Amino acid sequence: MRRLPPTEATGLRTGRRHSLAEVYRPADLVVLGLGVMIGAGIFSIAGQQAATTAGPGVILSFMIAGIACLLACLCYAELASTMPASGSAYTFTYVIFGxxxxxxxGWALILELQFAAAVVARAWAGITVGAITNFGVRVPNEGLVGDILVFVILVLLTGIVALGARVGLRALWIMVSAKLLAIGAVIVVGVAHIDVANFGEFYVPPKTLTTPPATVLEVLFGEGQAFGWFGVFAAASAIAFAYIGFDIVATSAEETVNAPKAVPKGMIRSLVIATVIYLAVALVMVGMASYTKISVEAPLSGAFRQAGVDWMVHVIDAGAVLGLTTVILVLIVGQTRVLFSMARDGLIPRGLASVSRRYHTPTRVTLVIGFVAIALAEFVPVLTMQELVVIGTLFAFLFVAAGVIVMRRRMPGLERGFRVPLSPLLPALSLVATLWLMVNLRVLTWAWFVLWMAFGLLVYLVYGRRHSILARPHAPVESGRGGGRHRR
Known part of the structure; x- marks a missing residue:
């Protein structure tokens, strides 16, 4: 149960462990957050949840999901402002819990980020093929073309991240800007075709689902429901997953100028902006088509076709492709920083913590992550396992919320750049909201997650426990090439 001393975590800012160049400013962090939070789902999730789960009440679902995620974001902001390290929740937990x-x-974050990169790459390939066919171009052997596209996009984005944070940041700015233009066009054009009658009554009478219980919540209640208030809250759980990604901004803390102040602002601002954008698209979606007539597979595209604005389908395709491209890019960046921190602490091979003298980035671990993502996306049916990404994220959310409460008691004297208001009430509410999201996941997902964590614990006992830097408190430690030395 050995814990990393707070001075070691915060020592990153004094140069004792710092070995990554500072490249991010507050505006960059907002772009980083929008890059990962706004993907192709912004064009589909509102319509899908309105049609199948919440009806027009999906607008309330977006508000509830935004509040739940904001609670978690506030907790991340306090810990990131206190321990601005690239390990994010992993480092916070190391200091607070052991x-x-x-x-x-860290093992849960590996599950989240590594699987997410593979899942999104596979989805990106499918959407890209669909966009090509929407232009009337026949794509022979779509499966083979999809495999090639997955390989190309992961190699390209891994290369961009490996070349340095500045290169990736410039690419991210360009793609996020283009993506926001596409979303802006959807909102502006869509508003002109809104029929107020489609909003109707926000409350739709509930109906019992005929499918067997699949989620933990459905198993507990013996059956599932759609619509009604249960449907509104169930849709909020699904929608909250679309907002997930703000936590990855915290992994950039070590590379951010004035991180204790800038990281909390970047996280909160990006989440608020993403919530407003999602709400705007949801209002357009529900307003353009009655929830009883929404196409579940292509909600917005179908709505624009019904309105006679066929050219908007190509704008939506472009926005979706760009959206998923930026998501993959930020996921690779986040995964790189988490594994870099774990390697620097000796829990995984320390060779992965080396920093390229030429590019000033952990190139070696970046290439490993890219290779694993390609293998997963090409040879594993990752699209059927995407809930594993969600449960890994939510598990980290639990520890971050609990960490704020425990750190306030154990380490009240630590300097904080941001404080969660009304603590411990808001962190406790974040715990409750996160647990609600977790019980809305399938039982099968929980089973796979337990197996993954059991395997991870075995890996720790066999390797990490013995090779941890804290297991050798008097050994000199070098924080990668280009970094200084320190003693634990």
């Missing part, structure tokens, strides 16, 4: 729990969170 090494075993830090490993568990």
């Amino acid at each position: 090494e075993v729990w830090a490993w568990i969170i």
Whole structure:
């Protein structure tokens, strides 16, 4: 249960462990957050949830989901302002709860980020093929073309991240700007075709689902429901998953100028902006088509076709392709920083913590992550396992919320750049909201997650426990090439 001393985590800012160049400013962090939070789902999730789960009440679902995610974001903001390290939740847990729990969170983050990169790359390939066919171009052997596109996009984006944070940042600015232009066009054009009658009554009478219970919540109640208030809250759980990604902004803390102040602002601002954008698209979606007539597979595209604005389909396709491209890019960046931190602490091979002298970035671990993402996307049916990404994220959310409460008691003297208001009430509400999201996941997802964590614990006992830097408190430690030395 050995814990990383707070001075070691915060020592990053004094140069004792710092080995990554500072490249991010507050506006860059907002772009980073929008890059990962706004993907192709912005064009589909509102319509899908309105048609199948919440009806026009999906607008309320977006508000509820935004509040739940904001609670978690506030907790991340306080810990990131206190310990501005690239490990994010992994480092926070190392300091507050100890090494075993830090490993568990790091292992959960590996599940989240590595699987997410593979899942999104596979989805990106499918959407890209669909966009090509929407132009009337026949794509022979779509499966083979999809495999090639997955390989190309992951190699390209891995290369961009490996070349340095500045290169990736410039590419991200360009793609996020183009993506926001596409979303802006959807909102502006869509508003002109809104029929107020489609909003109707926000409350739609509930109906019992005929499918067997699949989620933990459905198993507990013995059956599932759609629509009604249960449907509104169930849709909020699904929608909250679309907002997830603000936590990755915290992994950039070590590379951010004036991180204790800038990181909290970047996280909160990006989440608020993303919530407003999602709400605007949801209002357009529900307003353009009655929830009883929404096409579940292509909600917005179908609505614009019904309105006779066929050219908007190509704008939506472009926005979706760009949206998923930026998501993959930021996921690779986040995964790189988490593994870099774990390697620097000795819990995984320390060779992965080396920093390229030429590019000033952890190139070696970046290439490893890219290779694993390609293998997963090409040879594993990752699209059927995407809930594993969500449960890994939510598990980290639990520890971050609990960490704010525990750190306030154990380490009240630590300097904080941001404080969660009304603590411990808001962190406790974040815990409750996160648990609600978790019980809305399938039982099968929980089973796979337990197996993954059990395997991870075995890896720690065999390797990490013995190779941890804290296991050798008097050994000199070098923080990668280009970094200084320190003693634990």
